[in-house]
Amino acid sequence: MTEIRGIRSIAVDVQDLDAAEAFYTQIWRLEKTGAAADARYFHGTSRHHHIVSLHRAGAPAIRRIDFDIATRDGVLALHERLAGFGAQSPHAIAAPGGGFGFGFRDPEGRNFAAVWGGEQRSEAPTPDRPHKVTHVNLNAADYDGTTRFMTQALGLKLVDETIRARFLHAACGDHFSVALVKHSVATLNHVAFDMCDLDSVMRGAGRMKDAGHPIEWGVGRHGPGNNVFAYFAGPEDFPLEYTSEVLQIDDTYVPHGPDFWKFPPGRTDQWGVTAPPSEKLARIQQMFAFVEGGHLI
Numbered sequence: 001m002t003e004i005r006g007i008r009s010i011a012v013d014v015q016d017l018d019a020a021e022a023f024y025t026q027i028w029r030l031e032k033t034g035a036a037a038d039a040r041y042f043h044g045t046s047r048h049h050h051i052v053s054l055h056r057a058g059a060p061a062i063r064r065i066d067f068d069i070a071t072r073d074g075v076l077a078l079h080e081r082l083a084g085f086g087a088q089s090p091h092a093i094a095a096p097g098g099g100f101g102f103g104f105r106d107p108e109g110r111n112f113a114a115v116w117g118g119e120q121r122s123e124a125p126t127p128d129r130p131h132k133v134t135h136v137n138l139n140a141a142d143y144d145g146t147t148r149f150m151t152q153a154l155g156l157k158l159v160d161e162t163i164r165a166r167f168l169h170a171a172c173g174d175h176f177s178v179a180l181v182k183h184s185v186a187t188l189n190h191v192a193f194d195m196c197d198l199d200s201v202m203r204g205a206g207r208m209k210d211a212g213h214p215i216e217w218g219v220g221r222h223g224p225g226n227n228v229f230a231y232f233a234g235p236e237d238f239p240l241e242y243t244s245e246v247l248q249i250d251d252t253y254v255p256h257g258p259d260f261w262k263f264p265p266g267r268t269d270q271w272g273v274t275a276p277p278s279e280k281l282a283r284i285q286q287m288f289a290f291v292e293g294g295h296l297i
């Protein structure tokens with residue numbers, strides 16, 4: 001079993017920090033929890049000090065994805081398996097939220113960190129507010145190599161596979177915390193935020209539409225994971241998803257492959273109500289690269 005119990009936070013580079021802060025607080029419904037030089041931090045309703053950090057930069061990019069580790073020993077155990085991947089030594093993190101962990105880069109240059117502890121919060125899931133980052137989808141040019149890294153080095157468990165994506169389960173109930181998408185570039189596909197119910201996804205979709213961020217795909221229900229989804233272009237076209245009702249699984253879950261996970265012709269989800277993903281979504285789901293050095297925490 002992996003030491004990773006899900007996604008702790010994402011770090012995003014933005015050109016217009018004030019505009020991005022206004023979006024994530026007023027429309028996406030996170031709350032600001034802190035600021036540092038050229039950086040701002042936002043929490044959902046989960047225990048994490050922040051689930052998004054924004055960093056002023058010359059170009060939009062994904063800076064880093066931080067994994068949530070349950071124990072200090074878990075950080076050390078994971079670090080032993082990542083010695084060959086440019087991993088920092090485990091250390092006390094000075095940035096807001098704190099914690100103990102280290103950054104590393106995967107073989108395709110994605111930036112990650114593994115972090116335990118730090119400031120914790122306590123709040124119940126609330127309608128219309130994101131609870132946590134429930135999954136990240138990553139495009140992989142070396143699809144099989146990245147799958148091996150994620151399963152063997154990180155210890156994530158491959159639970160389902162479609163013709164173009166692999167779903168990786170961490171040490172929590174959620175069906176998946178990371179998905180790999182077969183692609184030509186190793187970039188970010190999208191980041192999904194857990195809402196407490198379908199009604200909150202629908203209300204969020206309306207709020208986004210009113211604010212000039214129309215639904216780019218959805219509202220629908222995925223196959224693997226069974227989660228409800230609505231996709232949007234966020235600030236500076238960052239690919240975002242509101243989701244809810246992700247399937248909760250345990251060790252008895254029976255994985256399936258591409259022959260099982262098929263939709264009838266003309267459908268892209270279980271319900272058959274949504275149009276296919278927009279051209280804009282397809283474009284922004286490949287354009288966010290990981291910045292050099294973004295693994296340093």
Ligand SMILES: [Fe+2]
Pocket residue numbers: 135137190191192229241
């Ligand atoms: Fe997703």
